[in-house]
Amino acid sequence: MDADKALxxxxxxxxxxxxxxxxxxxxxxxxxxxxRLRELERTKFDDLAQVARIQGEIAGLxxxxxxxxxxxxxxxxxLQKGDR
Numbered sequence: 001m002d003a004d005k006a007l008x009x010x011x012x013x014x015x016x017x018x019x020x021x022x023x024x025x026x027x028x029x030x031x032x033x034x035x036r037l038r039e040l041e042r043t044k045f046d047d048l049a050q051v052a053r054i055q056g057e058i059a060g061l062x063x064x065x066x067x068x069x070x071x072x073x074x075x076x077x078x079l080q081k082g083d084r
C-alpha cells in the first residue's frame with residue numbers, strides 16, 4: 001500500500017474509532033464473538049461442520065478489528081516517516 005493511501009485510509013479509520021457509533025459496532029462485534037464462544041463451549045455437536053461454521057464466524061468477526069488495527073498501524077508508520 002502506498003503512503004498516500006495509508007494516510008487517507010488511516011485518517012478516516014482513526015476518525016471513525018473516535019465516534020460513539022464505532023463503540024456500538026465494536027461492542028456488538030465483541031458480544032457476537034462471546035456468544036459464539038459460549039455456543040462452542042455449551043453445545044454438544046454431532047456434526048463437526050457446525051463447529052467449523054461457528055469458528056469461521058468468530059474468525060470473520062475478529063478480522064474486522066484485525067483490519068482496523070493493521071490500517072491504523074500503517075497510518076502511524078506513515079506519519080512517523082513524515083509522509084504527511
